[in-house]
Amino acid sequence: MAQLDVEVVAADHAVWSGAARRVNAFTVNGDIGVLPGHTPVIALLAAGRVEVQPLEGPRVHIKADGGFFSVENNRVTIVADDAVVDATA
Amino acid sequence: MGAQIRVYRQKISSTSSMQKIFKAMELIATSRIGKARARVAASLPYAKAITRAVSAVASQSEVDHPLTREPETSTRSAVVICTSDRGLAGSYSSSVLKEAEELLTKLAAEGKQVDVYLYGRKAEAYFEFRGREYKRVWTGHTDEPLFETAKEIGAAVLEAFNTDTTAGGVDEIHLVYTQFKSMVVQEPNVVRLLPLEVVEEKVTENTADILPLYEYEPEPEQVLDALLPRYIDSRVFAALLQAAASELAARQRAMKTAGDNATELIKKYTRLRNNARQAEITQELTEIVAGADSLSS
Numbered sequence: 001m002a003q004l005d006v007e008v009v010a011a012d013h014a015v016w017s018g019a020a021r022r023v024n025a026f027t028v029n030g031d032i033g034v035l036p037g038h039t040p041v042i043a044l045l046a047a048g049r050v051e052v053q054p055l056e057g058p059r060v061h062i063k064a065d066g067g068f069f070s071v072e073n074n075r076v077t078i079v080a081d082d083a084v085v086d087a088t089a
Numbered sequence: 090m091g092a093q094i095r096v097y098r099q100k101i102s103s104t105s106s107m108q109k110i111f112k113a114m115e116l117i118a119t120s121r122i123g124k125a126r127a128r129v130a131a132s133l134p135y136a137k138a139i140t141r142a143v144s145a146v147a148s149q150s151e152v153d154h155p156l157t158r159e160p161e162t163s164t165r166s167a168v169v170i171c172t173s174d175r176g177l178a179g180s181y182s183s184s185v186l187k188e189a190e191e192l193l194t195k196l197a198a199e200g201k202q203v204d205v206y207l208y209g210r211k212a213e214a215y216f217e218f219r220g221r222e223y224k225r226v227w228t229g230h231t232d233e234p235l236f237e238t239a240k241e242i243g244a245a246v247l248e249a250f251n252t253d254t255t256a257g258g259v260d261e262i263h264l265v266y267t268q269f270k271s272m273v274v275q276e277p278n279v280v281r282l283l284p285l286e287v288v289e290e291k292v293t294e295n296t297a298d299i300l301p302l303y304e305y306e307p308e309p310e311q312v313l314d315a316l317l318p319r320y321i322d323s324r325v326f327a328a329l330l331q332a333a334a335s336e337l338a339a340r341q342r343a344m345k346t347a348g349d350n351a352t353e354l355i356k357k358y359t360r361l362r363n364n365a366r367q368a369e370i371t372q373e374l375t376e377i378v379a380g381a382d383s384l385s386s
Binding site for chain 2: 007010011012013028029040041043044068070072079081
């Protein structure tokens, strides 16, 4: 099965990267879910949360503070001004 | 003890205490260079992603954005100069300032008025001492720049850029910083931040490099609106990080040279001290022999 190559980067460091099944993000226009094979997109993120469902293990919640994300060729890049992996959720 | 020997002793002891300081500063710089370079590397993914996205939007959608529009005649420019806060880094700050002076002269020759923005206490001191005007100054973190500072600088220059030139705004922005090429080579560098020269999409053999046709959410204009300030911030931040790594490398090299020179100097003074001591002994002997001679005869 195809998988997504996810990379979450903040301004001064990489936050999370790995293979994933699904990515849910909250854009300025509303929620967007990305599955493998998604059409190329550049969207602006609203301040809030990004959920990544890795191939294995529990979901990763990332608090992103504005930014954008791009999807192409099953590669998802989430670029946030500031992002932290939210361990509490 | 002879006065001369005492003078040399003092010189030796002060030089060796300075040598200890140089050594310590060299070690500190060495240990922090690694961290600074790691930060340069850590900021790369962000810079890459944002550059790619900006060039995708700018090259694929025919958007006419004020940040990318080339002015027909520019009359006012802004120059951001990145130096260090502290000295003892060899010619680090002065070579940046020299590069900046060249740029300022060039811009003035083109008939442009220049607003200067400074980063680092050395640049501030340079401009203060000469009684020259500058718009704003940021100091305090040149050896480990914060993203907040980059954002502030980005916001300040963007604001000036968005202001009309007749109202004190500028229509082009230059950035002078030191590029970290390697541990031994750091070069002062001038880049034009605005208007942006977005690299057009090139047709390459490598298919992975071709940008796909993106969909934009919301609209390309709004995406570009949101992306460009971030792109500027990221460019400024990258420059600051490079400058910090260069500063540390320059300091390490300067302190190494200073330490080596101190060793040389100590060696020289020790020789002179030994000479002086020997001369004193010889003189005393001569006096004793002369005294004994005059008694026996």
